[in-house]
Amino acid sequence: MKFSMERAALLRAVAQAQSVVERRNTIPILANVLIEAGGESVSFRATDLDIEVLDRAVAQVEKAGGTTVSAVTLHEIVRKLPDGALVTLAADPGSGRLSVSAGRSHFSLATLPKEDFPVMATSEYDxxxxxxxxxxxxxxxxxxxxxxxxxxxxxxxxxxxxxxxxxxxxxxxxxxxxxxxxxxxxxxxxxxxxxxxxxxxxxxxxxxxxxxxxxxxxxxxxxxxxxxxxxxxxxxxxxxxxxxxxxxxxxxVIPQGNTRKLEVDASEFAKAVDRVATVSSERSRAVKLQLDEDRLILSVNAPDSGAAEEELAVAYADERLEIGFNAKYLLEIASQVDRENAVFLFNSSGDPTLMREGGDTSAVYVVMPMRV
Incomplete structure (x- = not known):
């Protein structure tokens, strides 16, 4: 087997393969990528027995054939080669080595027989x-x-x-x-x-x-x-x-009867939660939300590290409510909002809270409250 490829195309193919292979495996062949050249293209196949990725790329094939080589090692080599380099890979069945050449750089890598490589069985798709x-x-x-x-x-x-x-x-x-x-x-x-x-x-x-x-x-x-x-x-x-x-x-799990509605600027809310959570204890990261008419107070009280409070102007017209959440969960949900406003729907301080993006119901999030 012998073929030449532009570095960028080779790097893309090998990068996908090396991220699939299992780093800590007891079966050596599973650390390898199966390279097969023929016609005007080369295929790169990698698997961890649960996932298989197959990447095809155009190449100048001089000699058809195939072999397997360490995916991580090959990726590291190609990654460190200069941009725009033409990389030539050649397998010598006699020596059991794969040579990788680009400009003045030459590498010789150990290979394993391609016949040992496990290919995921094709199945009928419903x-x-x-x-x-x-x-x-x-x-x-x-x-x-x-x-x-x-x-x-x-x-x-x-x-x-x-x-x-x-x-x-x-x-x-x-x-x-x-x-x-x-x-x-x-x-x-x-x-x-x-x-x-x-x-x-x-x-x-x-x-x-x-x-x-x-x-x-x-x-x-x-x-x-x-x-x-x-x-x-x-x-x-x-x-x-x-x-x-x-x-x-x-x-x-998705609540249907939550009627207390809070509308808030999603990015301002996320930034405020992030700021007050700075002082919270790492174990619980609890943030308390105090809701009053058109006003939201975010607070954290961590006896061992300090306290924080921030007020936000919001749209809220229901009765007063105090509810606590894990700061990490609030941040992750708020960061999903693509639109300007996040809408929170509450029932009580002990019930799940619903969140959506403005009036869009195609994305719905639920978060469980915490005692604070």
Whole structure:
């Protein structure tokens, strides 16, 4: 095998591969990227047995063939080569080495046989549809912060993507929760997605898939089955197992009767929460909200480190309310708001609070209060 590629294209392909491979694995081949050259293109494949990424790139192929080499080492080499360099990779089956050359730089890397590389079995997908990159990006970006990190509740360690009934008909919905906060984001249902089984997309897959969604108007081909999900662009295909578990009935957590309405400038609110939380104890990071007519006082009282208070002008016309929240949760939710105003709907100091962006109901957030 021998081919040459421009450094930038090679770096992009290898970067995607090295982020998928598992750093701490007991199977050496899983640390490698499978490189296969033929025709006028080269493919780079990497897997951790749960996720597989396949990246295709145009190259000047002198000799077809394939090998596997350490993904992290190859990435580091290519990253440190000068911009615009033409990189030549050549595998010598006799020596079991891969040579990497660019200008006056030459490297020789150990390889493992490509026959040992595990390729994820292809499966029949129940549902295939296409969605714009910006639509998928919004669905996952606005929900992923609420993914649980508790391994015991493994079915919460991802984003639940499914078809649901929205206010104006069927929608494509992503939901994530960790029991303390919840994010529910809707988008118009793409054509062909009405038969989609609900799947829990793992946290790592969400992170890897996010790298495919840079160009807004690009179409992403999405394929879903009971056990796998696949996202594909013309160059990159990302296939992942889904979490084998049942996502809880999140609709029971979303409050319906919250009538006390607070409207506040989202960025001003986030900055104020961040400022007063500076003195809060790291363990609880509790912030108290005191609501009175058109006035919000944010306060923190941490006996061991100090106290802080800040007042904001807001739109609020209901009876006086005091309620406490974890500052980190408030900040994460407030930072999701793209519009100017955030609308909070309260019931009492002990009940879940609902937040949305202005009058838009396609993005809904729930946060549990804390005792302060």
């Amino acid at each position: 549902c295939n549809f296409s969605a714009k990159a910006e639509v998928l990006r919004r669905l996952f970006d606005k929900s992923k912060f609420a993914i649980s990190t508790e391994e015991t509740r493994y079915y919460l360690n991802g984003v639940y993507m499914h078809m649901a009934d929205g206010e104006d008909g069927k929608v494509l919905r992503c939901v994530a929760t960790d029991g303390h906060r919840l994010a529910r984001i809707d988008a118009p249902l793409p054509q062909g997605a009405d038969e989609m089984p609900g799947v829990i997309v793992p946290r790592k897959t969400v992170g890897e898939m996010r790298k495919l969604l840079d160009q807004d108007d690009m179409d992403i081909a999405v394929s879903v089955s009971e056990t796998k999900v696949r996202f594909a662009t013309p160059e990159i295909t990302l296939t992942s197992k889904v979490i084998d578990g049942t996502f809880p009935d999140y609709t029971r």
